[in-house]
Amino acid sequence: MTVMMHRAVVYRAYPTREQAALIERTCGCARFLYNRMLADKIAHYRETGEMLRVTPARYKREFPWLKEVDSFALCNAQLNLDAAYRNFFRRVKAGEKPGFPKYKAKHRSRCCYKTNFVNGNIRFEGDGRYLRLPKLGSVRVRQKREIDPSWRIKSVTVEHTRSGRFEVSVLFEFETQEPERVEPESFVGLDYSSHDLYVTSDGERPGYPRCFRRTEWKLAREQRKLSRMQKGSANWGKQKARVARIHEKTRNQRKDFHHKAANGLVERYDCVCVEDLDMSGMSRSLKLGKSTMDNGFGMFRALLSYKLEDRGKRLVTVGRLFPSSQLCHECGYRFSGTKDLSVREWTCPSCGRTHDRDVNAARNIRDEGMRLALSA
Numbered sequence: 001m002t003v004m005m006h007r008a009v010v011y012r013a014y015p016t017r018e019q020a021a022l023i024e025r026t027c028g029c030a031r032f033l034y035n036r037m038l039a040d041k042i043a044h045y046r047e048t049g050e051m052l053r054v055t056p057a058r059y060k061r062e063f064p065w066l067k068e069v070d071s072f073a074l075c076n077a078q079l080n081l082d083a084a085y086r087n088f089f090r091r092v093k094a095g096e097k098p099g100f101p102k103y104k105a106k107h108r109s110r111c112c113y114k115t116n117f118v119n120g121n122i123r124f125e126g127d128g129r130y131l132r133l134p135k136l137g138s139v140r141v142r143q144k145r146e147i148d149p150s151w152r153i154k155s156v157t158v159e160h161t162r163s164g165r166f167e168v169s170v171l172f173e174f175e176t177q178e179p180e181r182v183e184p185e186s187f188v189g190l191d192y193s194s195h196d197l198y199v200t201s202d203g204e205r206p207g208y209p210r211c212f213r214r215t216e217w218k219l220a221r222e223q224r225k226l227s228r229m230q231k232g233s234a235n236w237g238k239q240k241a242r243v244a245r246i247h248e249k250t251r252n253q254r255k256d257f258h259h260k261a262a263n264g265l266v267e268r269y270d271c272v273c274v275e276d277l278d279m280s281g282m283s284r285s286l287k288l289g290k291s292t293m294d295n296g297f298g299m300f301r302a303l304l305s306y307k308l309e310d311r312g313k314r315l316v317t318v319g320r321l322f323p324s325s326q327l328c329h330e331c332g333y334r335f336s337g338t339k340d341l342s343v344r345e346w347t348c349p350s351c352g353r354t355h356d357r358d359v360n361a362a363r364n365i366r367d368e369g370m371r372l373a374l375s376a
């Protein structure tokens with residue numbers, strides 16, 4: 001059976017000065033429209049108690065300069081606002097508090113817009129060295145590996161990053177044979193670790209590369225410098241761009257690391273078992289804050305999931321209430337002394353074995369995941 005797949009590929013872009021200015025203007029118009037529609041919706045609701053349905057067309061009459069930019073960018077701004085409303089009104093799980101749509105401030109929000117493929121308006125040219133986009137024309141892009149000719153462009157997100165680079169993220173759609181399901185034989189459990197990303201039930205840690213730590217350390221130093229500068233001064237502006245560049249670098253390094261770690265697991269195991277962690281709740285309650293967010297286990301899990309599915313393999317999620325770190329893997333005794341996170345090693349009061357906290361937890365996750373996978 002064939003299935004439809006989507007994949008995004010990010011290219012670095014090198015627009016001309018005119019193109020760069022138009023990208024800026026398009027992002028500005030999309031943001032303006034978003035904010036304007038939000039304000040009108042709020043005012044209308046206050047007056048009448050009803051929801052206002054709006055479309056960009058109305059605003060183009062009122063603000064003719066909106067017609068100068070890619071109209072898909074404006075349509076997508078409206079869709080984004082609709083999605084923000086839907087998110088606010090959605091049925092919530094216990095403890096969730098979706099926020100009301102917010103205004104987009106120029107200095108806080110990302111500078112980007114999305115455009116859609118219609119009738120060949122977006123295409124690669126010049127052996128893939130240029131990408132033709134609505135209103136912008138041909139934009140120089142850095143070539144990537146060969147894209148399969150059967151892949152079709154669905155949409156493109158154009159972004160001016162905080163460090164001043166331009167990036168285009170091209171979303172492709174293609175048909176592929178559904179991978180044959182692998183009968184799982186090899187299982188691995190992962191215990192989340194704020195230092196190493198994870199520890200496996202075989203006792204492996206992915207080993208966050210040292211050079212990444214160095215970039216993180218550099219980032220912290222440059223951020224300290226920035227905080228001591230006169231806000232708004234020329235040097236402050238330069239320093240801000242420097243911090244943004246290092247930020248991007250750490251983000252890319254982390255992404256790269258996640259891909260490699262995930263590929264390694266997918267190659268060696270048929271079924272990967274993980275805990276269902278509430279990441280946002282965790283960083284609040286355990287005071288791990290930044291480091292939890294930083295190594296992004298949630299992102300890693302999503303990556304792992306699609307890589308496994310691509311090969312007909314599975315990611316199994318073990319329930320949030322499963323006491324993975326408290327059970328002795330050897331005898332099943334439940335020891336609550338491990339609730340204290342500083343306990344890295346413990347001895348089971350029942351069978352007398354000494355456990356590494358993380359490896360023991362990973363083994364419990366593996367066994368519980370195996371049970372779930374085989375009973376399903």
Ligand SMILES: [Zn+2]
Nearest residue numbers: 328331348351
């Ligand atoms: Zn025991």
